[in-house]
Amino acid sequence: MKLVTAVIQPHRLDDVKAALEAAGVRGMTVSEASGYGRQRGHTEVYRGAEYQVDLIPKVRVEVLVADVDAISVTEAIVKAAQTGKIGDGKVWTVPVEDVARVRTGEHGPDAL
Amino acid sequence: MDLNFGATAWMLTSASLVLLMTPGLALFYGGMSRAKSVLNMMMMSFGTLGVVGVIYVLWGWSMSYGASVGGFFGNPFDQFGLDGAIYDGAGEFLIDGMGVPGIVGVAFQSTFAIITVALVSGALADRVKFGTWLVFAGVWATLSYFPIAHMVWGGGFLSDSEGGLAAMIFGTTDGAATVAPIDFAGGTVVHINAGVAALVLALIIGKRKGFGTEPMRPHNLTLVMLGAALLWFGWFGFNAGSAFTADGAAGLAWVNTTTATAAAMLAWLLVEKIRDGHATSLGAASGIVAGLVAITPAAGSVSPGGSIFLGAIAGVLCALAVGLKYKLGYDDSLDVVGVHLVGGLVGTVLIGFFGTETGLFYGGGAQQLVVQIAIALAAILISGVVTLVIGLALEATLGWRVSEDVEVAGIDVAVHGETAYEALPGTRVRSSDVSTTSAAAGRATTEVNA
Numbered sequence: 001m002k003l004v005t006a007v008i009q010p011h012r013l014d015d016v017k018a019a020l021e022a023a024g025v026r027g028m029t030v031s032e033a034s035g036y037g038r039q040r041g042h043t044e045v046y047r048g049a050e051y052q053v054d055l056i057p058k059v060r061v062e063v064l065v066a067d068v069d070a071i072s073v074t075e076a077i078v079k080a081a082q083t084g085k086i087g088d089g090k091v092w093t094v095p096v097e098d099v100a101r102v103r104t105g106e107h108g109p110d111a112l
Numbered sequence: 113m114d115l116n117f118g119a120t121a122w123m124l125t126s127a128s129l130v131l132l133m134t135p136g137l138a139l140f141y142g143g144m145s146r147a148k149s150v151l152n153m154m155m156m157s158f159g160t161l162g163v164v165g166v167i168y169v170l171w172g173w174s175m176s177y178g179a180s181v182g183g184f185f186g187n188p189f190d191q192f193g194l195d196g197a198i199y200d201g202a203g204e205f206l207i208d209g210m211g212v213p214g215i216v217g218v219a220f221q222s223t224f225a226i227i228t229v230a231l232v233s234g235a236l237a238d239r240v241k242f243g244t245w246l247v248f249a250g251v252w253a254t255l256s257y258f259p260i261a262h263m264v265w266g267g268g269f270l271s272d273s274e275g276g277l278a279a280m281i282f283g284t285t286d287g288a289a290t291v292a293p294i295d296f297a298g299g300t301v302v303h304i305n306a307g308v309a310a311l312v313l314a315l316i317i318g319k320r321k322g323f324g325t326e327p328m329r330p331h332n333l334t335l336v337m338l339g340a341a342l343l344w345f346g347w348f349g350f351n352a353g354s355a356f357t358a359d360g361a362a363g364l365a366w367v368n369t370t371t372a373t374a375a376a377m378l379a380w381l382l383v384e385k386i387r388d389g390h391a392t393s394l395g396a397a398s399g400i401v402a403g404l405v406a407i408t409p410a411a412g413s414v415s416p417g418g419s420i421f422l423g424a425i426a427g428v429l430c431a432l433a434v435g436l437k438y439k440l441g442y443d444d445s446l447d448v449v450g451v452h453l454v455g456g457l458v459g460t461v462l463i464g465f466f467g468t469e470t471g472l473f474y475g476g477g478a479q480q481l482v483v484q485i486a487i488a489l490a491a492i493l494i495s496g497v498v499t500l501v502i503g504l505a506l507e508a509t510l511g512w513r514v515s516e517d518v519e520v521a522g523i524d525v526a527v528h529g530e531t532a533y534e535a536l537p538g539t540r541v542r543s544s545d546v547s548t549t550s551a552a553a554g555r556a557t558t559e560v561n562a
Binding site for chain 1: 327330388389390392395434435438447450
C-alpha cells in the first residue's frame with residue numbers, strides 16, 4: 001500500500017477530486033495547508049508598512065492506494081492540478097506498513 | 113423660549129448617532145489590532161463609555177459649561193450632578209436659545225467627551241493594563257477634555273471671549289474677539305486633543321515588543337471597514353448636530369462632511385497606488401476617517417467645493433503622516449497621531465484659507481489663519497502638558513504596562529480571561545467548579561467557570 005500526498009493550489013481541488021473519483025479512488029483526506037516553494041510568498045502593505053508573506057494558502061490531499069495504483073493516481077492528480085504556473089505544488093508517494101478500517105477492524109489491502 | 117420640536121428631535125438623533133461612533137471606533141480599532149488583543153482594544157472603547165458616561169453627568173457638564181474659572185474650566189460644583197441644569201425654578205425643563213431642552217444638550221455633549229477619550233486608546237494596543245486605562249479615561253476627561261471644551265465652546269480662553277487668546281491677538285469689537293476662532297465640531301477639542309494625548313502616552317509607555325521588526329498587521333479588515341462605515345454615519349450627528357438645530361447650517365455641515373470624506377478617501381488611495389502599487393481597503397477606511405476628522409472644525413464655515421480641497425489635502429497629508437512613527441520610533445499603534453492630530457491640524461488651519469467668510473482665499477486676509485494657528489498651538493500645548501503629567505503620575509503609581517509575558521502571549525487571555533476567536537478543541541466545563549451554595553435568601557445559586 002502507498003500513501004499519495006499532494007499539495008496543490010486551492011482552486012484546483014474540485015478538478016483533482018473529480019479526477020481521483022474517475023480513477024476509482026473512493027476516499028481521500030483534504031486539509032488546508034500553508035507553505036511555499038520556488039515561487040516564495042508575496043508582499044502586502046498596510047498603511048505604508050510592508051509585510052513579506054512567505055506562507056501562502058495551499059490544499060493538501062492524501063489518498064491511500066494499492067501499490068499498483070500509485071502511479072496512475074499520481075498522474076491523475078498532476079494532470080488535474082496543473083496550470084503550468086509557478087506554485088502548482090507537489091505530489092509524493094510513501095510506502096504504508098499497515099492500514100486498519102475502524103468500523104470493521106479489517107487490516108491491510110482489505111481496509112483500503 | 114418655546115420648545116422647538118424639530119430641533120429637539122434632531123439633537124436627540126444626533127446624540128444617538130455620536131454615541132454610536134464609540135462602538136464603531138471599537139470595531140475600527142479592533143480590526144486593526146492583532147487577533148490576540150482585539151478584545152482588549154475594543155474594551156478600551158467600551159470601558160470609556162462606562163467611565164465617561166458616568167462622570168459626565170457628575171462634573172463633566174459643569175466643568176465644560178458651568179461658571180468659568182478664569183476662562184480655563186467650569187466650576188465642577190456649579191451644576192454638579194446636573195443640579196440646576198435640567199429644570200428651572202418652576203420645575204419646568206430649561207430650554208436653550210435654539211428651543212432645545214438643556215438636558216438634550218447634556219446628552220449631545222456627553223457623547224463627544226466619550227468618543228474623544230476612546231480615540232486616545234488607539235495608541236495603546238496590546239500592552240496597557242485595563243485598570244490604568246479606566247483611571248486615565250476619567251482623569252484625562254476631567255483635566256484635559258472638559259477644560260478644553262470649556263475653553264473652546266464654553267466661552268473660555270480659546271473662544272471669542274473678551275479675555276481669550278483671539279481677543280489678545282486682534283483685539284475686541286463689541287465685547288467679543290474681532291476675529292473669532294472657528295472650531296465647529298471639535299478640531300481642537302476632540303482631534304488635536306486626542307492626537308496629542310496619544311503621542312504623549314505612546315512616548316511614556318513605550319513601544320510594543322517587536323515594534324518595527326515583528327509583523328503587526330491588522331487581523332480583520334472587514335471589521336475595520338464596518339467600523340469606518342459606522343464612524344461616517346455617526347459623524348453626521350457629530351457635525352450636522354453641531355448646528356444645534358435642524359436647519360440649513362446642519363444641511364451644509366452634512367454635505368461638507370460627506371464631500372470632504374469622499375475626497376480624502378480618494379486622495380489616500382491615490383497616494384497608496386502611487387507609493388505602494390495598490391489601493392487598499394485599509395487605506396479607504398483610513399482616508400474616510402482622515403476626511404471626517406479634517407472637516408470637523410470646518411463643516412460650518414467652508415463651501416462644498418472648498419471641502420473637496422480640504423478633504424483631499426487631509427487625505428494626502430494623513431496618508432504620508434502615518435509612516436512617521438517608524439521613522440521617529442514611537443509606537444502610536446493605530447495612528448491616532450497620523451490621522452487625528454494631523455487631520456485635526458489640517459482642518460483647523462485650512463479654515464484660515466477656505467473659510468467662506470473670513471478665509472484668505474475668499475478675500476478675508478490672513479487674520480483668521482493666524483487665529484486658527486494660535487488656537488491649534490494652544491490646544492497642543494495644553495493637552496500635551498496635561499497628558500504628560502497624568503501619564504507620568506499613572507506610570508509612577510498604577511503602572512501602565514502589562515508584563516512582557518502577557519504582552520507576547522496576548523493581553524486578552526491574561527487581562528480579560530477571554531479569547532476572541534480560538535475555539536480550542538479540548539475546552540470543557542470545569543465540573544469541579546460547579547458549586548451549589550445556599551444564598552442568604554435561601555435560594556440556590558450555581559456558579560460555572562467555563
